[in-house]
Amino acid sequence: xxxxxxxxGIQPSGRPHIGNYFGAMKQFVExxxxxxxxxxxxxxxxxxxxxxxxxxxxxxxxVLLDFLAIGLDPKKVTIFKQSDxxxxxxxxxxxxxITTMPYLMRAHAFKDALAKDKEIDVGTFNYPVLMxxxxxxYSPDLVPVxxxxxxxxxxxxxxxxxxxxxxxxxxxxxxxxxxxxVAVVPGTDGRKMSKSYNNTIPLFAEYEEIKxxxxxxVTDSVGGFPKNVYAIHKLIRPEGELKKIYEEKAGKYKELKxxxxxDLERFIVPLREKRKAFEKDIPKALAILKAGGEKAKKIxxxxxxEVREKVGVxxx
Numbered sequence: 001x002x003x004x005x006x007x008x009g010i011q012p013s014g015r016p017h018i019g020n021y022f023g024a025m026k027q028f029v030e031x032x033x034x035x036x037x038x039x040x041x042x043x044x045x046x047x048x049x050x051x052x053x054x055x056x057x058x059x060x061x062x063v064l065l066d067f068l069a070i071g072l073d074p075k076k077v078t079i080f081k082q083s084d085x086x087x088x089x090x091x092x093x094x095x096x097x098i099t100t101m102p103y104l105m106r107a108h109a110f111k112d113a114l115a116k117d118k119e120i121d122v123g124t125f126n127y128p129v130l131m132x133x134x135x136x137x138y139s140p141d142l143v144p145v146x147x148x149x150x151x152x153x154x155x156x157x158x159x160x161x162x163x164x165x166x167x168x169x170x171x172x173x174x175x176x177x178x179x180x181x182v183a184v185v186p187g188t189d190g191r192k193m194s195k196s197y198n199n200t201i202p203l204f205a206e207y208e209e210i211k212x213x214x215x216x217x218v219t220d221s222v223g224g225f226p227k228n229v230y231a232i233h234k235l236i237r238p239e240g241e242l243k244k245i246y247e248e249k250a251g252k253y254k255e256l257k258x259x260x261x262x263d264l265e266r267f268i269v270p271l272r273e274k275r276k277a278f279e280k281d282i283p284k285a286l287a288i289l290k291a292g293g294e295k296a297k298k299i300x301x302x303x304x305x306e307v308r309e310k311v312g313v314x315x316x
Contacts (some may be wrong), residue, residue: 006031007140007174009040009082012059013050016066017200018264019185019193022235025203027144027179029071037077038138038296039067041289044082044089045131048124061282064289066203069275074288082134084293087300091133092126094311095159098166099129103158108151132156136171137300144177147184148192167310186231188217201232204272207265214261224250226257233260236267 008024010016016025028039041063043056050056060081067079082088104110107128113120123130128151135143135156143153153176160171184192187199194200201213219226225246233256234242249255278285308314 003034003036004141005038005139006035006142006144006177007038007040007135007138008144009042009045009134010063010066011042011046012056012063013046014059014195015062016203017193017195018203018232018235019187019200021070021203022185023146023179024144025066025070027177028067028077031142031144032073032076035142037072038140039072039077039079040134041079041081042134045127048121048127061285064285065275065278068278068285068288069204069271074292078292078295079289080292080296081289084290085137085297085300087137087297087304088130088133090304091137091307092130094307095129095132095163096126098162099159104128104155107155108148128152128155129159132159135174136160137303138296139172139303140174141172142177143174147178150176150178170306170310185235186228188213188228190218190220190228201264203268204275205264205268206272210264210268211261214257214264217257217260219253221253224252226253229253229256229260233263236263 006028008028010020010024028037031037041060043060046056046059050059064079068074072079104125109127110120110125113124131152132155135153136159143156145153153174157173160173164170187193187197188201189197189199191197191199202209205213214229214232217226217228217232220228230242230246245259246256305314
């Protein structure tokens with residue numbers, strides 16, 4: 001390809017929230033203007049938390065609709081699902097043979113999981129290796145991720161370097177891309193916005209849902225300045241305007257929250273309506289996903305042929 005490449009993915013583990021959008025999805029839309037893109041629905045990653053076949057199918061279609069609704073153009077971005085490309089899991093095993101357990105035990109996500117639950121599945125431990133395979137098969141230049149995923153891209157780079165050192169130059173080393181000002185989007189309770197914390201504002205929420213979420217925002221404030229409300233508000237309105245408004249309305253939390261509700265509604269309405277339009281023709285959306293998988297399969301298969309040659313299993 002003549003253009004540089006970006007790649008990222010989202011798990012089909014539930015409705016996206018504005019943290020997903022500003023932390024990653026918005027970047028996909030912006031990057032597609034200058035880069036060739038690969039955006040993956042990482043359904044195998046979602047098996048850590050989702051073990052219901054019906055819900056998995058529904059979520060895969062939902063994420064596809066989300067991608068189309070935010071403005072991803074299938075002519076510029078290859079949208080596909082991880083499970084359609086068997087090379088992802090094959091390459092993971094090859095990477096497993098050169099990646100040590102002590103190295104993976106340093107991963108922040110693993111250490112956090114270990115602190116909460118001693119009965120951790122192997123997939124959770126091995127998550128960064130599968131993510132490395134997801135990335136390296138397509139030779140991207142950039143991987144836009146949230147701040148919490150930066151270490152996983154660094155692990156990916158380390159695995160690529162180790163493979164290259166052992167078997168010869170094979171994989172391009174990607175760079176993580178994090179927008180510093182929205183690297184971590186705060187939730188309604190002040191912690192990172194996350195479905196697991198139940199502190200989200202859904203990206204395609206209806207008005208009443210937006211109102212309920214905003215009114216529940218914890219008003220952790222100093223001098224009448226509600227930090228959590230402001231941190232969310234500045235994502236959708238210029239900070240220059242907001243500072244003056246928040247200074248004038250110091251201590252008037254209800255008014256500031258009502259303003260945020262209206263601004264969020266204006267921001268979400270066009271996305272919500274576009275998604276509803278795509279919902280009317282699911283077969284058309286699925287055809288886009290299938291075509292994306294066929295394109296990705298050719299690229300992944302070519303890279304795996306090179307890998308098999310390098311490791312010496314190709315004898316025919």
